[in-house]
Amino acid sequence: MDGNVGNEEIIDLTIGFVKSKLHDAEGGHDWWHTQRVWKMARRIAKKEDVDLLTVELAALLHDIADAKFHRGDEELGPKIAREFLTDQPLDPQLVDHVCDIIRNMSWKGGIPLSDFRSPEMEVVQDADRLDALGAIGIARAFNYGGFKNRPLFDPDIEPQLSMTREEYKNSTAPTINHFHEKLLLLRDRMNTETGRKIAEQRHHYLEQFLDQFYAEWNAQDG
Ligand code: ADP
Ligand code: NI
Secondary structure (H helix, E strand, O other): OOOHHHHHHHHHHHHHHHHHHOOOOOOOOOOHHHHHHHHHHHHHHHHOOOHHHHHHHHHHOOOOHHHHHHHOOOOHHHHHHHHHOOOOOOOHHHHHHHHHHHOOOHHHHHHHOOOOOOHHHHHHHHHHHHHHHHHHHHHHHHHHHHOOOOOOOOOOOOOOOOOHHHHHHHHOOOOOOOHHHHHHHHHHHHHOOHHHHHHHHEEEEEEEHHHHHHHHOOOOOO
């Protein structure tokens, strides 16, 4: 069996594992979110000098136990990923790298957990951030807001632009605030050239959506 066939089998096993972990996930963090991030990560990786297997495994495993759905436990995702990966015929260094990517990828108010970075992490992080932008980004934000029973918008609650990791995690603000607190900041934080280009167009779509939303809110549209 040559190396590539082995990798394909590992990817297939990983897909099955991730699907089983996400079978009752919230609609914005479900298997389909993971599948989109995986596809986008592959697209971005084509233009970058990265190890594709590391990128694919990190993309597939990045949200298997998101801390915000597990009482804030930020170690659970990397731990479950490690248990799964250790059972596969993989180089232990690759397993460590994938777990480091998963542990350090999340946004949490734009403040990183540590200063870990790698070209592979930059690709997966861009792919995950792109799924927070554009039409799908809007759909995901309101799905999450509904899941948390948040108001759509409240003109009396201002967006908070500099939150600590804790404040960001505990926020109960209206969903529109999330656009100002996170989504509109992503375009300028992309790591790769490919990511930046796609983010530019998806960012513009968010701005158009917000213009229309505020116009309708004030009965000033049409
Ligand atoms: P983090 O939890 O680090 O912000 P995620 O990647 O888990 O990042 O967030 C993914 C997506 O979940 C966001 O892009 C958004 O669509 C949705 N989401 C997360 N937090 C909120 C929030 N407070 N309000 C609305 N949507 C949110
Ligand atoms: Ni994600």
